[in-house]
Amino acid sequence: MTPTLTIASALAGLNIALLAALLVVWWRNYRAFGTPLTLGLVAFALVLAVENVVAIGFFLSSGMLYAADASAQTAVLAMRALQFVALAFLTYVTMR
Known part of the structure; x- marks a missing residue:
């Protein structure tokens, strides 16, 4: 794995940690208030966390689409x- 993808993987891990913290707060709020907005926030956090887990899987796989393209790796890191x-x-x- 290139240094660019290593950093991107670390950022994805940090994103998962932040989403876990948000999920805990939003889930507590949903249980307390039961509003559709808080349920939407819970769903948002779950979907984005799954996306980050899948991204890490692609970063660690050897057959990823952008493995040899430095500009694609830079774009992934920026995102x-x-x-x-x-x-x-x-x-x-x-x-x-």
Whole structure:
């Protein structure tokens, strides 16, 4: 695995950790209030967490589509970094 994909994998792992924290808060809120919005947030966190787990699987597999293309790897890293920044803001605001 290239250093770029290693960093992308680490960011995906961090994204999963942030989503787990959000999921705990949102699930508690759903159990307390039962609103469709909180259930939607729970579903959002679950789907995005599954997407990150699948991404890590692709990063670790040898037959990935973008294995030899440096620009594709950079784009994947940038998307993981942007997702991390967005989730960090969302987690900060949610935990306040």
